[in-house]
Amino acid sequence: MSCHDLRRNYGKLVAVNGVSFDIRPAETYGLLGPNGAGKTTVISIIAGVLQADAGQVTVAGRPITPRAIGAKAAIGYVPQELALYPDLTGRENLRFFAKLYGLRSSETKRRVDEVLGIIGLSERAGQLVSTYSGGMKRRLNIAAGLLHRPNLLILDEPTVGVDPQSRNAILGNIETLAREGMAVLYTTHYMEEAQRLCDRVGVLDEGKLIAEGTVRELTAMVGEQDRVRLTVAAEPQELARRLNASDLGHSAAVDGNEITLLVKDAPTALPAILDLAGQTVRSVIVEEPDLEAVFLHLTGKSLRD
Amino acid sequence: MKELTIAATSLRRTLRERSSIFFLVLFPMLMILVLGVAFGGSFSPRVGVVTPHTPLAERLADSLHAAPGIAVVAVAEGSTAIASVEHGDLEAAVILPADLNTPLRYVVRPGIQGQQISSIVTAVLDREEARLRAAAFVAAENGLSLPEAQSRVDAIAPQFPPAPVDVTYAGPEPARHGRFDAMASSELLLFMFLVAMTNSVALIESRRLGVMRRMLATPTSTGTIIRGEGLARLSVSLLQAVIIMVGSALLFQVRWGDPVAAALLVAAFAVVASGFGLLLGTIARTSEVAIGAGLLLSLGMAALGGAMMPLDLFSSTMRKVAHLTPHAWAADGFSELARHNAGIADIATELAVLWTAGFAVFGVAAWLLRRRLARQAA
Numbered sequence: 001m002s003c004h005d006l007r008r009n010y011g012k013l014v015a016v017n018g019v020s021f022d023i024r025p026a027e028t029y030g031l032l033g034p035n036g037a038g039k040t041t042v043i044s045i046i047a048g049v050l051q052a053d054a055g056q057v058t059v060a061g062r063p064i065t066p067r068a069i070g071a072k073a074a075i076g077y078v079p080q081e082l083a084l085y086p087d088l089t090g091r092e093n094l095r096f097f098a099k100l101y102g103l104r105s106s107e108t109k110r111r112v113d114e115v116l117g118i119i120g121l122s123e124r125a126g127q128l129v130s131t132y133s134g135g136m137k138r139r140l141n142i143a144a145g146l147l148h149r150p151n152l153l154i155l156d157e158p159t160v161g162v163d164p165q166s167r168n169a170i171l172g173n174i175e176t177l178a179r180e181g182m183a184v185l186y187t188t189h190y191m192e193e194a195q196r197l198c199d200r201v202g203v204l205d206e207g208k209l210i211a212e213g214t215v216r217e218l219t220a221m222v223g224e225q226d227r228v229r230l231t232v233a234a235e236p237q238e239l240a241r242r243l244n245a246s247d248l249g250h251s252a253a254v255d256g257n258e259i260t261l262l263v264k265d266a267p268t269a270l271p272a273i274l275d276l277a278g279q280t281v282r283s284v285i286v287e288e289p290d291l292e293a294v295f296l297h298l299t300g301k302s303l304r305d
Numbered sequence: 306m307k308e309l310t311i312a313a314t315s316l317r318r319t320l321r322e323r324s325s326i327f328f329l330v331l332f333p334m335l336m337i338l339v340l341g342v343a344f345g346g347s348f349s350p351r352v353g354v355v356t357p358h359t360p361l362a363e364r365l366a367d368s369l370h371a372a373p374g375i376a377v378v379a380v381a382e383g384s385t386a387i388a389s390v391e392h393g394d395l396e397a398a399v400i401l402p403a404d405l406n407t408p409l410r411y412v413v414r415p416g417i418q419g420q421q422i423s424s425i426v427t428a429v430l431d432r433e434e435a436r437l438r439a440a441a442f443v444a445a446e447n448g449l450s451l452p453e454a455q456s457r458v459d460a461i462a463p464q465f466p467p468a469p470v471d472v473t474y475a476g477p478e479p480a481r482h483g484r485f486d487a488m489a490s491s492e493l494l495l496f497m498f499l500v501a502m503t504n505s506v507a508l509i510e511s512r513r514l515g516v517m518r519r520m521l522a523t524p525t526s527t528g529t530i531i532r533g534e535g536l537a538r539l540s541v542s543l544l545q546a547v548i549i550m551v552g553s554a555l556l557f558q559v560r561w562g563d564p565v566a567a568a569l570l571v572a573a574f575a576v577v578a579s580g581f582g583l584l585l586g587t588i589a590r591t592s593e594v595a596i597g598a599g600l601l602l603s604l605g606m607a608a609l610g611g612a613m614m615p616l617d618l619f620s621s622t623m624r625k626v627a628h629l630t631p632h633a634w635a636a637d638g639f640s641e642l643a644r645h646n647a648g649i650a651d652i653a654t655e656l657a658v659l660w661t662a663g664f665a666v667f668g669v670a671a672w673l674l675r676r677r678l679a680r681q682a683a
């Protein structure tokens with residue numbers, strides 16, 4: 001997916017103001033921004049349900065506009081609202097969308113069953129959606145976008161109003177799909193989700209993409225570094241001194257038998273640190289600097305208003 | 306055929322609602338039964354009587370009223386009465402004379418029943434004639450004035466009741482040509498339209514739930530979605546038609562006439578009705594508005610178009626106004642088909658008008674919906 005200089009106004013309100021980014025095959029890209037940042041507007045343009053005032057989108061090499069019917073087959077769109085018929089069963093809803101995505105009858109049945117399995121709704125598939133819990137409806141909402149094995153799966157805040165257990169299941173599903181090679185465009189205003197799922201993140205504020213990169217790159221921008229916390233069995237002072245003396249990290253501080261130090265790139269440096277510490281380490285906690293801090297740094301605002 | 310998927314899904318949602326069975330099946334049948342019994346179920350044939358304002362005419366009218374075996378309906382004008390007989394809303398019409406020098410006009414549909422009514426009417430006239438003769442005789446013999454003589458005659462009349470006649474019917478009962486026919490075609494039009502209008506709620510729900518938007522995200526063109534939604538309204542309306550036509554034919558022996566012509570007429574009316582349904586589903590913002598407006602429009606157009614009261618009872622101006630509605634054209638078509646053994650050629654005008662109107666309304670609705678979907682995407 002590639003989009004270039006997307007713009008969109010609602011009357012006088014500038015909702016999207018020159019947004020450009022790319023998503024590579026099998027990449028999970030997160031669009032992070034507070035309420036009203038323009039995430040849904042950007043995503044709707046990319047999904048071909050909203051006409052942009054300016055700019056281009058291509059998915060799998062084909063331009064996307066509301067009129068580009070054929071090209072939409074490459075996209076699976078999961079809208080922010082629960083776009084399902086409550087008076088139909090889960091299976092009937094999926095069958096309906098499968099047909100609209102152009103699946104053949106035999107294929108439809110197979111894919112509907114497969115997708116129900118993926119999201120874990122096989123047992124409830126024959127019941128009316130109106131009887132589902134909020135989390136189940138969310139999962140079905142996602143399922144409807146997966147039926148035709150899209151190249152690009154677009155998810156607009158798929159975990160809003162979902163209990164932690166369902167949310168975890170949903171995030172797990174998305175991780176699996178991404179691992180199997182599906183490109184994912186994911187919007188959220190939960191930075192934990194972006195951190196967990198996304199290979200790269202674009203930070204959107206007031207219709208503009210104000211920063212983009214991997215979570216590491218973004219947090220590095222802020223200049224923060226990973227905090228590594230080591231719990232050791234013996235001689236924390238001695239170990240802290242040796243760590244500070246090495247070029248692995250700095251600012252090591254001791255609190256009881258816990259050592260906290262700042263490390264530029266913890267995943268890379270950790271083996272060497274453990275090597276240095278030897279047998280005394282009981283536990284290691286790496287705390288990455290978070291996107292919350294990045295957003296705060298870039299806009300002076302909190303992600304959650 | 307994604308159109309079929311869209312239409313079938315919509316139909317499935319409609320039929321899943323329990324109330325649908327009531328509204329699609331029980332309610333129309335009940336209406337036909339109730340109205341048929343109320344207005345036409347009695348075995349007395351309806352005879353229209355036009356009464357000039359003279360003592361003679363009024364006395365004759367009273368006698369006809371009192372006569373057994375017929376139901377007298379007062380009609381203001383002779384031409385209206387004759388037209389009603391022609392259309393089968395009245396079995397016969399009697400245009401009473403103002404005085405004894407004017408002939409009485411008697412209009413009747415050909416057939417056994419016409420002869421029966423004829424004999425009832427003749428009997429009434431014979432009695433009246435006998436009374437007048439007797440009075441004239443009494444007046445001449447006793448030197449009384451005619452009114453005085455008449456009251457003497459009337460006073461002794463109860464002593465001479467009509468000779469008793471015992472009638473026994475033998476053989477099979479003849480096919481009941483009936484009021485049910487007229488009721489059934491009225492109800493058919495009313496309900497076909499009503500169901501297409503109220504079913505527009507399904508379209509509004511699709512929009513409100515965001516399903517419509519999601520459909521636009523699939524490789525499905527706006528045109529396909531519109532055709533699918535139109536087909537959905539059409540199929541509900543046609544389903545309603547089949548239920549009423551088959552149900553009334555089985556339950557009340559209603560005759561719909563030439564099947565091909567009737568099917569074409571029903572299909573044309575269904576296209577008009579579903580066009581209006583699509584229009585309502587496009588314009589109305591909420592389901593509540595759609596249901597309210599749908600009911601109001603359906604009942605209003607049905608009443609205006611003669612689907613509640615026979616067009617023959619309308620004044621000629623109102624009959625012209627009525628033909629602004631598709632109901633009036635379809636009603637004309639059905640009365641041709643049911644009562645005169647007409648075929649397609651005989652209802653060509655009605656068919657042409659309805660099909661043209663159907664395509665026009667459908668076209669406008671599709672254009673508006675397309676605009677609305679584009680604006681949603683715009």
Ligand SMILES: Nc1ncnc2c1ncn2[C@@H]1O[C@H](COP(=O)(O)OP(=O)(O)OP(=O)(O)O)[C@@H](O)[C@H]1O
Nearest residue numbers: 010013015033034035036037038039040041042189
């Ligand atoms: N149909 C519309 N008409 C007018 N304004 C709109 C419309 N849709 C969105 N907006 C406005 O455009 C801006 C961006 O909205 P958008 O829905 O894209 O934000 P978002 O980032 O998805 O927010 P959220 O996290 O709340 O979903 C908001 O100020 C919103 O009020």
Ligand SMILES: [Mg+2]
Nearest residue numbers: 039040080156
């Ligand atoms: Mg949004």
